[in-house]
Amino acid sequence: MDHPKTGSVAGKAFKAAFPMTLPILAGFLFLGISYGFLMTSKGFPIIYPLAMSALIFAGSMEFVTVDLLLSTFNPLGALALTLMVNARHLFYGLAMLPRFRGTGWKKPYLIFGMCDETFALVSSNKEPPGVDRGWFMFFITLLNQAYWVGGATAGAVLGNLARFDARGLEFVLTSMFTVLFADQWLKxxxxxxxxxxxxxxxxxxxxxxxxxxxxxxxxxxxxxxxxxxxxxxxxxxxxxxxxxxxxxx
Structure with a gap:
């Protein structure tokens, strides 16, 4: 009895959320493909970038994890590094507690899928009139993750199909942080x-x-x-x- 109504609510939320995520699509596809290329150039099979982009879903930490997987096993060091790199998410979570209240079963996924770009969209864009808040935030989060997973998987597939000299590709993370640093410095x-x-x-x-x-x-x-x-x-x-x-x- 409730399925048509639920589908209608979800559909309206999807239509409202999708246009807002298009700028993220462009950036995530490029970075995701670079990440997929990097993983395959280091000898990892396609399943690694696919699983890591879906389960870790923390762009900078995923790039760092490439070297962690190739270095000496040090779980405490990896834990400390992860906490330091992603410590900002503690503040994201505290800021989003009022927004996530009352979202039901969607709340665990909203917490898991909170990345920098999703936080920026969800915190600065209120759902349009007549659109369910929980579904609106859910689709923003889901679409952004889908872009990242899709880009990483595509990069891994292309990296296996097109063999090329990938030396220096790991510099993409350094260049990304350099651009972010310069942008923040100027602003x-x-x-x-x-x-x-x-x-x-x-x-x-x-x-x-x-x-x-x-x-x-x-x-x-x-x-x-x-x-x-x-x-x-x-x-x-x-x-x-x-x-x-x-x-x-």
């Missing part, structure tokens, strides 16, 4: 976080070497941010409490 007024990140990474690179600097640098960045944030709040509290004219200036 923000204060460059304090970027400088802290660069300085911490450089210090740890010199101290720990190129093979072991990532985790220490991320720990150092978190510590510096925590200290800086606490100091800033104290300073602002003192300013507001003692001399408001200085704040106004």
């Amino acid at each position: 923000t007024r204060t460059h304090f976080p970027a400088v802290i990140g660069l300085a911490s990474s450089l210090i740890c690179l010199l101290v720990f070497g190129a093979d072991h600097f990532i985790i220490p640098s991320m720990v150092l960045i978190v510590v510096v941010f925590a200290i800086a944030d606490r100091t800033l709040w104290k300073r602002q509290g003192n300013l507001y409490g003692s001399d408001r004219r200085e704040v106004g200036a």
